[in-house]
Amino acid sequence: MKETKEYTLYNDTVMDHFLNPRNMGDVQEADGVGEVGAAACGDIMKISLKIRDGKIEDARFKTFGCGSAIASSSMATELIKGRTLEEAKNFSNQEVVDALGGLPPVKIHCSVLAEEALKAAIEDYEAKQSGKSSTSPVTASV
Numbered sequence: 001m002k003e004t005k006e007y008t009l010y011n012d013t014v015m016d017h018f019l020n021p022r023n024m025g026d027v028q029e030a031d032g033v034g035e036v037g038a039a040a041c042g043d044i045m046k047i048s049l050k051i052r053d054g055k056i057e058d059a060r061f062k063t064f065g066c067g068s069a070i071a072s073s074s075m076a077t078e079l080i081k082g083r084t085l086e087e088a089k090n091f092s093n094q095e096v097v098d099a100l101g102g103l104p105p106v107k108i109h110c111s112v113l114a115e116e117a118l119k120a121a122i123e124d125y126e127a128k129q130s131g132k133s134s135t136s137p138v139t140a141s142v
Helices: 012-019 067-080 085-089 093-100 105-129
Strands: 032-037 044-052 055-064 138-141
Touching: 012 067, 012 093, 032 105, 044 067, 044 105, 055 067, 055 085, 067 093, 067 105, 085 105, 093 105
Parallel strands: 032 138
Antiparallel strands: 032 044, 044 055
């Protein structure tokens, strides 16, 4: 009997991060929280950070969205752990796409959401450090 493989737009790495997401949830007593949304597709992504001595010690996410959005969130949190804030500020969605082994062109915006959520969380952290913070996380719309 011939074995058939199911057709999918996604490679094994994307599917693994979608089906087995890493770092899902909220960081308890987060130092920075960023939440972004994409009006075009309805995806919402929140990343929370724990920062110690200028480095990202922990990163967690909550995402309401498609498989690409969940996989992008999962991979982004894996990639940014251990980075300094300065390194994290230079984080780009292309790192997520590359680490996932690619995304379909119509799903690249999911990796952009991950970049924007991370940068919003860093902005929230920095605002808290400078005493300008409100009690709500930094939010943005993509």
